[in-house]
Amino acid sequence: MKPILEVKHLRTQFKTDIGIVKAVDDVSFDLKKGEVLGIVGESGSGKTVMGMSIMGLLPIGKNVSVSGDVIFGNENLIEKKERYMRDIRGKKIAMIFQDPMTSLNPFLRISTQLIEIMRRHLDISKQDAKDRAIELLQLTGVPQPKQRVDDYPHQFSGGMRQRIMIAMAISCDPSLIIADEPTTALDVTIQAQVMELLHKLKDQLDTSIILITHDLGVVAGFCDRVHVMYSGKIVEKASTNELFEDPKHPYTKGLLKSIPRADSEIKGELYTIPGQPPLLVSLPDGCPFAPRCEFVRSECTVSYPPISNFSHERNVHCWLYGDDANE
Amino acid sequence: MSGYVIRRILGTIPTLFIIVTICFFFIRLAPGGPFDREKAIPENILRNIEEKYNLDEPIVVQYARYVYSLLRGDLGPSFRYADRSVSEYLFRSLPNSMLLASLAMGIALMIGISSGVIAGYKRNTLYDYSFMLFAVFGVSVPSFVIGPLFMYFFSLQWGLLPTSGWLSGRAGVLTLVLPVISLALYYVATMARLSRASTIEVLQSDYIRTANAKGLSPSYILTKHVLKGALLPIASYFGPTFAAMLTGSVVIETIFRVPGIGVFFVQSAFNRDYTMIMGTVIIYSTVLIVMNLLVDIIYGILDPRISYS
Ligand SMILES: Nc1ncnc2c1ncn2[C@@H]1O[C@H](COP(=O)(O)OP(=O)(O)OP(=O)(O)O)[C@@H](O)[C@H]1O
Ligand SMILES: [Mg+2]
Numbered sequence: 046m047k048p049i050l051e052v053k054h055l056r057t058q059f060k061t062d063i064g065i066v067k068a069v070d071d072v073s074f075d076l077k078k079g080e081v082l083g084i085v086g087e088s089g090s091g092k093t094v095m096g097m098s099i100m101g102l103l104p105i106g107k108n109v110s111v112s113g114d115v116i117f118g119n120e121n122l123i124e125k126k127e128r129y130m131r132d133i134r135g136k137k138i139a140m141i142f143q144d145p146m147t148s149l150n151p152f153l154r155i156s157t158q159l160i161e162i163m164r165r166h167l168d169i170s171k172q173d174a175k176d177r178a179i180e181l182l183q184l185t186g187v188p189q190p191k192q193r194v195d196d197y198p199h200q201f202s203g204g205m206r207q208r209i210m211i212a213m214a215i216s217c218d219p220s221l222i223i224a225d226e227p228t229t230a231l232d233v234t235i236q237a238q239v240m241e242l243l244h245k246l247k248d249q250l251d252t253s254i255i256l257i258t259h260d261l262g263v264v265a266g267f268c269d270r271v272h273v274m275y276s277g278k279i280v281e282k283a284s285t286n287e288l289f290e291d292p293k294h295p296y297t298k299g300l301l302k303s304i305p306r307a308d309s310e311i312k313g314e315l316y317t318i319p320g321q322p323p324l325l326v327s328l329p330d331g332c333p334f335a336p337r338c339e340f341v342r343s344e345c346t347v348s349y350p351p352i353s354n355f356s357h358e359r360n361v362h363c364w365l366y367g368d369d370a371n372e
Numbered sequence: 373m374s375g376y377v378i379r380r381i382l383g384t385i386p387t388l389f390i391i392v393t394i395c396f397f398f399i400r401l402a403p404g405g406p407f408d409r410e411k412a413i414p415e416n417i418l419r420n421i422e423e424k425y426n427l428d429e430p431i432v433v434q435y436a437r438y439v440y441s442l443l444r445g446d447l448g449p450s451f452r453y454a455d456r457s458v459s460e461y462l463f464r465s466l467p468n469s470m471l472l473a474s475l476a477m478g479i480a481l482m483i484g485i486s487s488g489v490i491a492g493y494k495r496n497t498l499y500d501y502s503f504m505l506f507a508v509f510g511v512s513v514p515s516f517v518i519g520p521l522f523m524y525f526f527s528l529q530w531g532l533l534p535t536s537g538w539l540s541g542r543a544g545v546l547t548l549v550l551p552v553i554s555l556a557l558y559y560v561a562t563m564a565r566l567s568r569a570s571t572i573e574v575l576q577s578d579y580i581r582t583a584n585a586k587g588l589s590p591s592y593i594l595t596k597h598v599l600k601g602a603l604l605p606i607a608s609y610f611g612p613t614f615a616a617m618l619t620g621s622v623v624i625e626t627i628f629r630v631p632g633i634g635v636f637f638v639q640s641a642f643n644r645d646y647t648m649i650m651g652t653v654i655i656y657s658t659v660l661i662v663m664n665l666l667v668d669i670i671y672g673i674l675d676p677r678i679s680y681s
Contacts (some may be wrong), residue, residue: 102584132586142585147578151677152600161596162586197676213586 048075049253051098055113057091057098064326068094070277071257072113076221078162081247083264083285085300086274089320093143093256094222096272099142108223117221120251121295138167139214141224145206145231155182159213167306180211186242208242217252225257240267248252262304267291270358273297276333277321282359293353293361295338334362340365374674376680377665381626391657392442392650394666396435400650406451408645424672425451438650447654448647452640458651462633466655469625469632473617475548476556481610484563488604491564492571493594503564510561519627520553524549536629551628559613566606574601600674607674611667615660619652 057069068091077083086092097103098111101122102276105111115122122130134140142148150158159178163169169177173333176193182190185199185208198206207227212224226242230237241264247254247267256268264271264285271288273296281294292298299318320337332338334347344350346362353366400562407413407421422428426437441448447458490508491500494582526549534543541547574580575598583597620634633655640648674676 100585102581131587131589134585136587140585142582144577144578146407150579150583150597152675153597161592163590165586165588199677210582295546 046078049078049117050076051114051116051154052099053114053116055095055098055111055115056091057103058109060110061326062324064129065327066325067277068325070099070325072277072279073273074279074282076255077085078220079251079253079269080266081256083268083271084255084257084274085258085261085264085271089322089323089325090259090274092259092274092276093225094263096140096225096257099124099151099223100134101127101142114170121251124126132166132290133218135162137219138219138221138223139219141210141214141222141227143226143229145203145210148210148350149206151198152197154197159194159209159216159224162213163216181216182209185209185212185215185246186238187212202235203231204239207231209238211239211242211246212257215252218250219252221253221255223255223257227256228263229259236263243267249358260304261289261300274330277325278333278362280363282336283359287359293339293355293366294334294363295365298332298335309326326341332362339353375678377669380665381646384658384665387661388654390656392654393435394438395650395653396438397431399644399646400431402644404644406646408644425449438585438647442654445641447651450648452643452645452648458647461636461648462651462655465620465631465633465636468630469620469634470501470618471623472548472551472555472624472630472632473614476559477610477614477617478564479552481550482562484485485567485606487560487595488564488567489571489599492568492575492602493598495572495575498566504568507561507564507568511565512559513557514562515554515558515621515623516627518557519624522550523627527667538628538630551624551630552646554628555617555624559617566609567602570602571598571604574598577601586668594641604671604674607667607670610662610665610670615656615663618659618663619656 047267052075053073054344055069055072056067059066059068070091072091072095074082084092084095084151084316093335094103099115101112101277103109111123113123117133122133149155155176156175159181160171163174163177167174178191182194187205187208195199198209200261201209207230211227214224219238221358231239237268239280243254243256244267246252248249261271266285269339270282270284273288273294275296281288281292281297283293288297288300291336292301296318299316302316304319305315318337323333330348331344331345331346332350335341338345342364344367348362348369352360352362354360355366405427406416406425413421419428426434429437438448444457447462450456450458450461453461487503491503494500504620511668523535527535533552534541534547537543537547538551539547574658579599580593583593588597620632620637622634622638624630625632625634633652636648637652637656639645668680
């Protein structure tokens with residue numbers, strides 16, 4: 046089956062005072078209909094910028110450039126004009142953002158913010174849109190939706206606001222939802238509830254989801270496949286099971302080791318990957334993870350490792366697998 | 373809301389009383405008195421004058437006398453101008469200053485905000501650069517330069533507008549044009565700069581990113597999502613600024629000979645005209661208090677997170 050989204054050689058660069066920031070650097074992947082893809086990486090690895098690039102939300106110009114292909118349906122979104130993208134955004138592709146506390150407009154009622162997106166994309170009367178807004182709030186688990194639909198964002202907790210954001214995202218029945226760390230800003234118990242809601246909606250609605258997160262724990266049991274991102278590049282691709290059972294890239298191994306586990310025998314401090322993720326400006330040749338890698342070899346600092354394919358949609362960029370994988 | 377407004381208005385009474393009290397005694401502490409400069413006055417006549425104005429009584433008695441007349445709405449006689457009372461002078465000139473200020477403020481709000489918001493929205497375009505250049509000019513050129521310049525070109529050189537003559541003669545309302553524009557220029561410029569900055573800030577906020585991610589049109593986003601947030605900083609600037617403008621703009625009023633209240637603020641202090649000083653202080657405080665209340669009400673209307681009850 047033809048994938049619903051194909052991203053090919055996506056590059057997003059920002060010109061800044063300290064140099065060119067390669068926030069997304071040659072990223073390619075695809076997504077099938079109804080599939081849930083996890084994009085995992087540390088803070089600053091370019092996940093949000095990638096999502097914004099797909100949505101065409103970046104102010105492209107003198108200091109911001111996006112190149113590559115984003116094939117959605119039969120169209121290459123990268124070539125499309127802003128006017129065309131406005132019809133796609135919110136209707137065909139919806140995005141849920143990282144911080145629900147600041148992502149809703151504090152000056153407008155929830156009803157206004159839900160109705161406006163439906164009125165923009167669907168042929169629907171104001172009253173019908175409002176009725177549907179109440180239904181959506183019901184569906185996403187906002188209590189007393191009828192009474193509360195006209196409240197303002199500050200009258201809701203963070204978890205409730207994220208549910209409202211989700212209601213907004215699904216309001217026009219998009220075929221793709223990009224959820225950018227939808228639970229990062231929330232308390233742990235609320236995180237679980239919001240993930241549960243996404244689970245439920247995933248089964249009810251026939252949408253594909255890109256779940257961006259820095260928490261591999263969120264990925265398990267939700268995503269079909271996972272791509273690990275490091276300094277603007279996808280360094281490993283795997284199905285969720287494969288990734289947890291047999292991580293290949295040292296960075297993925299580190300991420301897995303740093304998930305807190307209830308069954309862990311070792312009490313005490315959690316593992317953390319040593320060092321800091323690199324600034325995405327004037328990266329040195331070689332593997333960007335090399336300075337933090339415990340398996341570092343001489344070739345790692347010389348050039349970026351080529352792709353090593355293990356099977357279909359299972360590959361890694363790491364010198365450790367340079368020779369034996371491609372047989 | 374209305375309960376809140378009533379409570380706030382009642383709350384101003386003690387504030388005003390404290391201001392009046394402090395002011396009354398402070399003025400008397402300043403060296404010199406209202407009749408000092410008339411050197412030639414013989415001792416006995418001076419004593420007569422002082423007796424007439426009750427200046428010979430103990431200061432506490434004078435204070436009680438002043439508060440008593442104040443409660444009946446009387447600001448007392450001027451020590452300087454014998455023919456009319458302080459109330460007559462001030463309330464005759466205040467409307468002129470208020471008209472001048474309101475027209476200038478109206479222009480500042482309309483032109484300043486709209487051009488500032490557009491400049492912020494079209495940031496770093498030719499429109500933005502040229503308008504902000506004008507704004508720098510408007511902020512940095514003082515009114516005592518602008519006023520005479522305008523007068524020179526528009527009245528003397530081109531004969532388009534009258535130089536002065538507030539609302540009188542055949543020119544009528546045309547006499548308003550030059551003083552209003554000269555006064556407004558600075559405020560147009562500051563309002564434009566303020567609203568440009570706040571528009572840029574709002575445009576970078578997460579909720580505008582959300583609005584864009586919903587595919588809403590730019591004009592809808594600007595009017596519905598950006599404007600309210602961008603207006604908030606303007607509201608807090610508006611209050612005290614308009615209070616200062618309403619109570620007279622001495623420079624503009626002097627240049628264009630507007631019979632406004634501004635001159636009394638300056639002259640009364642020089643003349644040690646105690647009652648006139650008190651009158652101007654009371655008027656300014658009242659206007660300022662009312663403006664602050666107005667700002668709070670505007671905030672309550674703009675920002676749903678603020679509720680008065
Ligand atoms: N407008 C911009 N101008 C310059 N650099 C930018 C801009 N936006 C993002 N970046 C840089 O791009 C890099 C990737 O940022 P991004 O927000 O995508 O990271 P992220 O993976 O989403 O991190 P987090 O987990 O913290 O959300 C960062 O180094 C950031 O500083
Ligand atoms: Mg992010």
